[in-house]
Amino acid sequence: MECSTKRIVVVCTDRGLGDTILTTPAIQALREALPNIHLDVWINPKWRYVIDGFPGVSSILDVRFRPKGLTLLRLLRVLRRSRSDAILILNHSLRFARIAFWARVPMRAGRVDSIRPGGSLAKLLTHPVPLQPYMHRVEHNLSVAEAVLNCKLPHYPLFFMPAQPAVLPPQLQDLPKGCYAVIHLGTGGNQPCWIPTRFAEVCNYLAQKYHLLPVLSGTLDDRGMAEKCLSLLHVPFINLVGQVSIVELAEVLRRARMLISVDTGVVHLAAAVGTPCVTMYFRKDNPPSRWFAWQVPNEVVTPLHYCVQCTQCCRKSLSYPLTCISSLRVEQVLEAVDQLIKRI
Numbered sequence: 398m399e400c401s402t403k404r405i406v407v408v409c410t411d412r413g414l415g416d417t418i419l420t421t422p423a424i425q426a427l428r429e430a431l432p433n434i435h436l437d438v439w440i441n442p443k444w445r446y447v448i449d450g451f452p453g454v455s456s457i458l459d460v461r462f463r464p465k466g467l468t469l470l471r472l473l474r475v476l477r478r479s480r481s482d483a484i485l486i487l488n489h490s491l492r493f494a495r496i497a498f499w500a501r502v503p504m505r506a507g508r509v510d511s512i513r514p515g516g517s518l519a520k521l522l523t524h525p526v527p528l529q530p531y532m533h534r535v536e537h538n539l540s541v542a543e544a545v546l547n548c549k550l551p552h553y554p555l556f557f558m559p560a561q562p563a564v565l566p567p568q569l570q571d572l573p574k575g576c577y578a579v580i581h582l583g584t585g586g587n588q589p590c591w592i593p594t595r596f597a598e599v600c601n602y603l604a605q606k607y608h609l610l611p612v613l614s615g616t617l618d619d620r621g622m623a624e625k626c627l628s629l630l631h632v633p634f635i636n637l638v639g640q641v642s643i644v645e646l647a648e649v650l651r652r653a654r655m656l657i658s659v660d661t662g663v664v665h666l667a668a669a670v671g672t673p674c675v676t677m678y679f680r681k682d683n684p685p686s687r688w689f690a691w692q693v694p695n696e697v698v699t700p701l702h703y704c705v706q707c708t709q710c711c712r713k714s715l716s717y718p719l720t721c722i723s724s725l726r727v728e729q730v731l732e733a734v735d736q737l738i739k740r741i
Contacts, residue, residue: 404435406484408493412462413585414662417444418555418669420487423538426550428453450558476500483545487538494521506545531686554692557669563645568635574652577610578603581658583619588659588679593622597629598727604632613638660688668693673741675733679721694740696733700725
């Protein structure tokens with residue numbers, strides 16, 4: 398990149414918490430590589446707090462996942478007035494590529510489909526970066542920045558920097574660090590939920606073999622799963638399902654020995670605060686190589702059998718277990734716990 402470059406816009410308006418956290422190494426790498434740059438970040442307002450406290454960001458603009466109409470015109474005016482030298486589109490969006498093209502931003506970089514690398518999105522970009530199917534999402538984001546800078550960037554860890562960190566829930570404040578494990582029952586939607594009775598077996602195992610207090614987390618929608626799970630516990634536990642915010646959960650995870658969860662944004666939240674993870678992956682089309690817990694000790698668990706047509710069939714309303722769900726056995730998770738304990 399030429400030394401005259403003064404302003405870069407990073408677009409990370411993803412719908413998910415995990416996707417947003419996975420953009421943070423690229424933001425950190427840009428700041429380290431160009432310490433005097435004015436760095437603008439466009440982010441989904443739902444996840445603004447992920448980077449609100451990061452000192453390397455010059456300005457933050459709230460932009461929804463798929464802006465339309467007048468909002469797009471407003472963003473076009475913002476780009477023209479700011480005279481940005483480069484824009485990095487990290488969420489594979491044709492809309493943002495169009496307004497960057499219309500605003501005549503000199504350098505326009507973004508991920509494109511590796512199957513159709515010359516598609517309409519690529520034609521709007523000066524630096525199209527083909528999506529590699531088995532590359533980690535963090536590496537994909539870094540590759541977009543590397544295309545503009547024309548150099549390799551360090552693989553920084555994830556970060557989670559709200560402007561106002563939360564405090565631990567009262568139930569945990571007197572507990573020593575590392576005496577409990579977080580069992581997250583929910584999922585953001587890209588993966589199906591696991592079976593509550595099997596989560597209960599894992600909780601009992603953690604308490605009986607490793608003397609780890611099970612701490613259950615999840616959203617309000619996961620309360621039914623929590624009730625089924627808790628009814629089978631024979632050990633002390635703490636139930637935080639539907640009771641803590643994401644910022645509060647980050648502090649809970651920061652002091653946990655480990656997280657056990659289906660692949661979801663909370664896994665990347667745990668990685669951002671340095672907590673080891675055991676993660677279950679059910680979808681064959683979303684391989685662990687793309688989504689594993691970045692730069693923390695982690696164990697991956699996959700089903701013994703996948704569904705015949707593996708696709709986004711994971712809906713919480715399903716009343717029957719899918720092949721992938723039912724074939725992921727408790728013993729696999731317990732073995733992963735044993736392996737992780739040996740490493741940490």
